[in-house]
Amino acid sequence: xxxxxxxxxxxxxxxxxxxxxxxxxxxxxxxxxxxxxxxxxxxxxxxxxxxxxxxxxxxxxxxxxxxxxxxxxxxxxxxxxxxxxxxxxxxxxxxxxxxxxxxxxxxxxxxxxxxxxxxxxxxxxxxxxxxxxxxxxxxxxxxxxxxxxxxxxxxxxxxxxxxxxxxxxxxxxxxxxxxxxxxxxxxxxxxxxxxxxxxxxxxxxxxxxxxxxxxxxxxxxxxxxxxxxxxxxxxxxxxxxxxxxxxxxxxxxxxxxxxxxxxxxxxxxxxxxxxxxxxxxxxxxxxxxxxxxxxxxxxxxxxxxxxxxxxxxxxxxxxxxxxxxxxxxxxxxxxxxxxxxxxxxxxxxxxxxx
Amino acid sequence: xxxxxxxxxxxxxxxxxxxxxxxxxxxxxxxxxxxxxxxxxxxxxxxxxxxxxxxxxxxxxxxxxxxxxxxxxxxxxxxxxxxxxxxxxxxxxxxxxxxxxxxxxxxxxxxxxxxxxxxxxxxxxxxxxxxxxxxxxxxxxxxxxxxxxxxxxxxxxxxxxxxxxxxxxxxxxxxxxxxxxxxxxxxxxxxxxxxxxxxxxxxxxxxxxxxxxxxxxxxxxxxxxxxxxxxxxxxxxxxxxxxxxxxxxxxxxxxxxxxxxxxxxxxxxxxxxxxxxxxxxxxxxxxxxxxxxxxxxxxxxxxxxxxxxxxxxxxxxxxxxxxxxxxxxxxxxxxxxxxxxxxxxxxx
Amino acid sequence: xxxxxxxxxxxxxxxxxxxxxxxxxxxxxxxxxxxxxxxxxxxxxxxxxxxxxxxxxxxxxxxxxxxxxxxxxxxxxxxxxxx
Numbered sequence: 001x002x003x004x005x006x007x008x009x010x011x012x013x014x015x016x017x018x019x020x021x022x023x024x025x026x027x028x029x030x031x032x033x034x035x036x037x038x039x040x041x042x043x044x045x046x047x048x049x050x051x052x053x054x055x056x057x058x059x060x061x062x063x064x065x066x067x068x069x070x071x072x073x074x075x076x077x078x079x080x081x082x083x084x085x086x087x088x089x090x091x092x093x094x095x096x097x098x099x100x101x102x103x104x105x106x107x108x109x110x111x112x113x114x115x116x117x118x119x120x121x122x123x124x125x126x127x128x129x130x131x132x133x134x135x136x137x138x139x140x141x142x143x144x145x146x147x148x149x150x151x152x153x154x155x156x157x158x159x160x161x162x163x164x165x166x167x168x169x170x171x172x173x174x175x176x177x178x179x180x181x182x183x184x185x186x187x188x189x190x191x192x193x194x195x196x197x198x199x200x201x202x203x204x205x206x207x208x209x210x211x212x213x214x215x216x217x218x219x220x221x222x223x224x225x226x227x228x229x230x231x232x233x234x235x236x237x238x239x240x241x242x243x244x245x246x247x248x249x250x251x252x253x254x255x256x257x258x259x260x261x262x263x264x265x266x267x268x269x270x271x272x273x274x275x276x277x278x279x280x281x282x283x284x285x286x287x288x289x290x291x292x293x294x295x296x297x298x299x300x301x302x303x304x305x306x307x308x309x310x311x312x313x314x315x316x317x318x319x320x321x322x323x324x325x326x327x328x329x330x331x332x333x334x335x336x337x338x339x340x341x342x343x344x345x346x347x348x349x350x351x352x353x354x
Numbered sequence: 355x356x357x358x359x360x361x362x363x364x365x366x367x368x369x370x371x372x373x374x375x376x377x378x379x380x381x382x383x384x385x386x387x388x389x390x391x392x393x394x395x396x397x398x399x400x401x402x403x404x405x406x407x408x409x410x411x412x413x414x415x416x417x418x419x420x421x422x423x424x425x426x427x428x429x430x431x432x433x434x435x436x437x438x439x440x441x442x443x444x445x446x447x448x449x450x451x452x453x454x455x456x457x458x459x460x461x462x463x464x465x466x467x468x469x470x471x472x473x474x475x476x477x478x479x480x481x482x483x484x485x486x487x488x489x490x491x492x493x494x495x496x497x498x499x500x501x502x503x504x505x506x507x508x509x510x511x512x513x514x515x516x517x518x519x520x521x522x523x524x525x526x527x528x529x530x531x532x533x534x535x536x537x538x539x540x541x542x543x544x545x546x547x548x549x550x551x552x553x554x555x556x557x558x559x560x561x562x563x564x565x566x567x568x569x570x571x572x573x574x575x576x577x578x579x580x581x582x583x584x585x586x587x588x589x590x591x592x593x594x595x596x597x598x599x600x601x602x603x604x605x606x607x608x609x610x611x612x613x614x615x616x617x618x619x620x621x622x623x624x625x626x627x628x629x630x631x632x633x634x635x636x637x638x639x640x641x642x643x644x645x646x647x648x649x650x651x652x653x654x655x656x657x658x659x660x661x662x663x664x665x666x667x668x669x670x671x672x673x674x675x676x677x678x679x680x681x682x683x684x685x686x687x688x689x690x691x692x693x694x695x696x697x698x699x700x701x702x
Numbered sequence: 703x704x705x706x707x708x709x710x711x712x713x714x715x716x717x718x719x720x721x722x723x724x725x726x727x728x729x730x731x732x733x734x735x736x737x738x739x740x741x742x743x744x745x746x747x748x749x750x751x752x753x754x755x756x757x758x759x760x761x762x763x764x765x766x767x768x769x770x771x772x773x774x775x776x777x778x779x780x781x782x783x784x785x
Binding site: 133 | 745
Binding site for chain 2: 003004007008036037038039040042043084108109110114216327328329339347348349350
């Protein structure tokens with residue numbers, strides 16, 4: 001059976017078995033992209049809604065944090081190393097791309113280890129790594145920080161804007177703005193965390209969750225599992241990569257370097273304990289401490305509804321700016337400029353009949 | 355002039371040093387009777403309508419797997435002429451060189467440009483050289499301008515395209531862009547990819563001949579079934595298709611499965627999050643032809659050196675005017691938009 | 703951002719591994735999966751292996767992924783050995 005056949009079969013099963021009016025939420029930018037790219041919504045049963053939640057680490061980064069990244073990039077001694085995703089995101093008044101064009105030393109890296117190598121190769125530069133990402137990425141930053149220390153590189157520091165996944169899910173359910181029947185849980189975050197951290201969803205809120213992979217058949221299989229559950233439970237569809245206990249080595253590395261702190265989530269506000277802050281013993285590698293900067297108050301762009309989109313309350317197409325004032329070419333909010341943002345995914349991968 | 359020497363500011367000043375450089379490096383490499391006259395302008399005798407184009411080349415790095423700026427500058431202009439169905443007649447090459455650039459490197463790049471020009475059957479008949487301060491021009495910029503003789507009587511272009519026409523792609527996409535990314539070494543990987551940089555006049559000529567041979571055409575020279583030609587450079591295949599849909603006011607539908615992507619390009623794209631459809635190519639052509647001539651054109655192109663993987667990838671449609679639809683392997687369809695932002699600067 | 707690709711370990715040198723995908727070779731850190739060995743398939747994210755893939759389940763995915771690649775390969779793309 002080809003991929004296409006299997007997918008059609010799964011879609012048929014879903015249509016046959018799903019109750020009407022189920023709403024599922026995915027909370028991973030890579031799921032957002034995958035679903036849009038393969039046109040999976042076309043295959044869902046009538047009445048089943050798949051909404052995007054706060055799963056794009058770039059989109060949920062608060063404006064004040066973005067402003068800090070830009071401010072650091074502008075310091076003459078700083079080489080700002082970042083994942084490519086951050087380059088075009090609108091901060092209050094500018095972007096990293098614009099700062100770079102004006103002379104800031106901004107370098108795109110694929111891995112935090114590459115940033116460490118820059119620090120080794122260029123000892124007269126202060127390399128600051130812009131740390132965004134959830135539990136998938138945080139251990140790689142922790143490992144890189146330890147590597148820098150082991151190599152005696154005093155010119156490497158991290159601006160941690162890392163966040164963790166389970167608490168925003170709790171915040172969303174507490175807000176109760178959208179009835180959520182179940183979550184498509186993030187595939188790669190769960191590789192690290194395992195599934196114990198999601199048990200509260202089923203236990204305390206009666207909401208199911210299935211950890212899903214990213215291929216189209218993964219998503220449909222996960223939805224089928226959600227539909228077939230007789231009582232809410234947390235399951236793993238992505239068994240080839242995810243174990244219930246997660247990656248214990250990665251968890252320990254994270255705990256060694258980071259401690260839970262408050263994090264400001266675009267759309268959700270400050271969620272205590274949902275951020276990862278560098279522990280005091282690593283304060284010397286904390287870029288926020290090493291380079292204190294004065295920031296002007298952050299500016300949210302007028303009319304931007306990214307916050308509501310991130311909570312799954314507003315569909316991208318319902319934002320007045322969507323497709324008109326706010327496009328991937330000329331984005332207003334982070335949800336449009338990030339390649340994993342719900343708005344970008346909806347716009348770039350819109351169905352031909354939309 | 356000896357090896358180990360470097361370009362000096364005085365090489366650009368127009369005096370003896372300049373003259374020696376021109377003779378020793380450029381005339382030696384490009385060797386042809388017109389250039390050897392060293393006139394300020396080359397005299398040509400074109401037949402019929404001519405096509406005229408220019409391109410600047412600022413690629414970094416200057417040399418990469420599968421090519422270099424020399425080959426690129428010639429192939430790029432030959433290919434632009436080819437999109438007008440024009441046989442290349444003559445090229446001009448203007449060099450902007452940074453002070454300190456090694457002469458040995460300049461000779462090699464000129465040799466490469468010369469070899470590509472010979473392959474394409476076109477002489478480089480005139481040129482210019484300027485030298486700028488060290489650090490400017492990142493070593494070397496080349497601007498090539500080309501003149502070609504148009505071999506068809508009808509007007510090619512988006513206005514010629516019709517509902518039902520076949521969309522043909524001459525081969526795999528993404529190779530040039532990925533070769534450049536690998537050569538830059540910012541993302542440390544080694545990939546089994548070479549730039550596809552190549553002059554494509556022969557491929558286009560084969561298509562024109564095939565269309566004529568297929569017959570049944572209304573136009574006097576029998577080539578009217580060939581509607582549109584464009585090479586997917588910066589912005590990739592997506593940009594060519596999106597622009598065509600917009601300009602023609604028609605819709606286009608392509609099959610994702612039909613678009614050839616090499617396994618290495620696919621791996622790199624998966625790794626770095628790139629979409630192969632938006633990546634630059636320097637040796638590929640998109641052709642739109644009347645449906646009855648499509649098979650003959652594909653077969654003819656497949657016999658040419660750079661067109662072995664040519665195939666039909668889609669069709670023009672009256673549905674969804676102005677938009678491009680991609681049919682996924684799962685039967686679902688989505689819109690293809692022009693890519694946004696500078697993913698890969700200095701790609702060509 | 704959570705892009706992670708299944709790749710095969712072809713060599714190990716201390717904490718670093720050489721990993722391969724069809725036509726592509728790279729180095730990645732094994733700091734997060736110290737138990738990984740040559741021949742294992744690992745999920746690679748941002749220069750780090752984050753999980754050793756269960757072989758049986760991984761083969762299923764690779765087969766499905768190959769099917770997509772295989773459509774292109776069948777039509778004459780210069781197919782590396784896609785293994």
